[in-house]
Amino acid sequence: MPKLIKNAKELILETSEKLLFQVGYKDFKIREIARRCGIASGTIFNYFTNKEMLITAIMARDWDNLLADIKRECDLATDIATAVSIIYKGVRSFVEKYESIFVDYPGNIIGQFRKYHLTVRQQITDILSNLLSRLNRMEPLPVISIFAEAILASSAQKDIDLQALLQFTSLLFPPVAE
Structure with a gap:
């Protein structure tokens, strides 16, 4: 009879995340995860079809946690600049945490990223829309989506810093006279 492990998927994810940051993408092995979890490699494949899917699940879980924190903090923001920051x-x-993984990834990381890019941009757009609505700033959705893209791109790249983005923010959303 197979060994039943309570919360096996969570155990695999937690163990995998630790291993990923200890050894990096190149030395991240399913067999080692299985050994550390005390399970057969096949058990891991019951949850994740391959190494890439497992890493994607780790990153998605991290992103979901980060996004919840961002939403919570932005719900408390009293101005646009604070939320943008x-x-x-x-x-x-998030980018800095996974930068070494992106660098070591042997496939087309840009192609993989495109799968999630629109979703992430929409999540940022939703946060901004909620904030602007709360601040009684009604902006057309395309403006908010383009602004969300600017935030996403500048935070993922190193060539546009936060100060430059905040300058752009003040031009796009000048203070409203009361």
Whole structure:
């Protein structure tokens, strides 16, 4: 009879994340995860079809947790610049955390990223839309989507810093006279 492991998927994810950051993408092996979890490699494949899917699941879980934190903090923001700073710093921290994984990834990381890019941009757009609505700033959705893209791109790249983004923010959303 097969060994039943309570919360096996969570155990695999937690163990895998630790291993991923200890050894990097190149030395990240399913057999080692199985050994550390005390399970057969096949058990891992019951949950994740391959190494890439497992790493994607780790990153998705991290992103979901980060996004919840960003939303919570932006719900408390009293101005657009504060929210932009929160989003920028959150995305930047995620990129920095996974930068070495992106560098070592042997496939087309840009192609993999495109799968999730629109979803992430929409999530940022939703946060901004909620904030602008709360601040009684009604902007057309295309403007918010393009702004979300600017935040995402600048936080993922190193050539546009937060100060430059905040300058752009003040031009796009000048203070409203009360």
